[in-house]
Amino acid sequence: MSFTLKKEGDVVVVDVEGQLIVGNRQELKQKVLDDLEKGERKFLIDFAQTGYIDSSGLGVLVSLSKKIREHGGELRLADLNDDLQTLFELTKLDTLFQISETRERALEGF
Amino acid sequence: MTPPYVALDVEIPSDVRQIEPIVALVTDHCKTLHLPKRQCSLNIPVALSEALSNAIIRGNHEDPRKHVRLRATVSDRALVFDVVDEGAGFDMATASRDPTTPQEIDSEEGRGVFLMHQLMDRVEQFQSPQHVIRLTLNR
Numbered sequence: 072m073s074f075t076l077k078k079e080g081d082v083v084v085v086d087v088e089g090q091l092i093v094g095n096r097q098e099l100k101q102k103v104l105d106d107l108e109k110g111e112r113k114f115l116i117d118f119a120q121t122g123y124i125d126s127s128g129l130g131v132l133v134s135l136s137k138k139i140r141e142h143g144g145e146l147r148l149a150d151l152n153d154d155l156q157t158l159f160e161l162t163k164l165d166t167l168f169q170i171s172e173t174r175e176r177a178l179e180g181f
Numbered sequence: 182m183t184p185p186y187v188a189l190d191v192e193i194p195s196d197v198r199q200i201e202p203i204v205a206l207v208t209d210h211c212k213t214l215h216l217p218k219r220q221c222s223l224n225i226p227v228a229l230s231e232a233l234s235n236a237i238i239r240g241n242h243e244d245p246r247k248h249v250r251l252r253a254t255v256s257d258r259a260l261v262f263d264v265v266d267e268g269a270g271f272d273m274a275t276a277s278r279d280p281t282t283p284q285e286i287d288s289e290e291g292r293g294v295f296l297m298h299q300l301m302d303r304v305e306q307f308q309s310p311q312h313v314i315r316l317t318l319n320r
Contacts (some may be wrong), residue, residue: 089201092200092230093197093200093234094201121226122226123222123226123230125227125230125234125293126231126295126296127234127297130288130289130290132288133288134289141268153220154223157219158227158296160294161296161300162280162288163281164286166192167286
């Protein structure tokens with residue numbers, strides 16, 4: 072499992088490889104918060120290479136979204152597979168986030 | 182009809198980093214049982230992660246001297262996962278509040294027990310004599 076952050080234009084794109092769970096959520100949180108601290112405001116998390124997400128992982132996404140909004144920024148999500156889409160629907164978090172089918176679509180108009 | 186058998190019986194230390202490899206072991210075995218794909222890729226890994234996480238954090242308070250036991254029993258009718266910790270249990274009713282309400286939707290916590298209930302056919306909690314969370318997924 073790993074997190075890769077890179078800039079695409081003025082958006083920080085985060086690739087989540089493997090699981091986003093209780094054992095690694097703090098690592099993702101810290102990496103995004105570090106970039107937020109440095110002045111980045113637009114974040115996109117791409118789940119194309121993600122296996123599953125547990126409640127702690129979902130919680131950290133909610134927490135990051137709030138923090139980023141407090142700083143006048145935005146967090147978007149992209150590339151959820153069918154299982155992850157189901158998870159977001161079950162928890163109704165699909166109503167809280169802007170979720171795009173692909174990274175390209177999420178970046179459009181960001 | 183195949184009689185029920187114990188497919189896995191392991192003990193892990195109270196360290197959340199132990200969850201992912203154990204869940205991977207279980208899901209690998211699930212794939213040999215010809216279950217619907219979603220049960221192996223969503224229901225089992227997420228619900229089991231939640232139960233193990235609860236046992237390690239709420240049950241054993243991440244005390245490295247304490248252990249969590251996972252026993253998976255397979256039958257023709259169901260998969261049953263017993264997650265046993267060394268704690269006193271917790272109030273399932275409080276932990277089961279609906280995290281999808283407008284008041285709770287942007288809370289960072291409180292989705293674990295809810296997800297177990299959503300993804301499993303039955304979730305039980307009992308002392309035997311240690312604290313057990315039993316997850317049952319019908320086949």
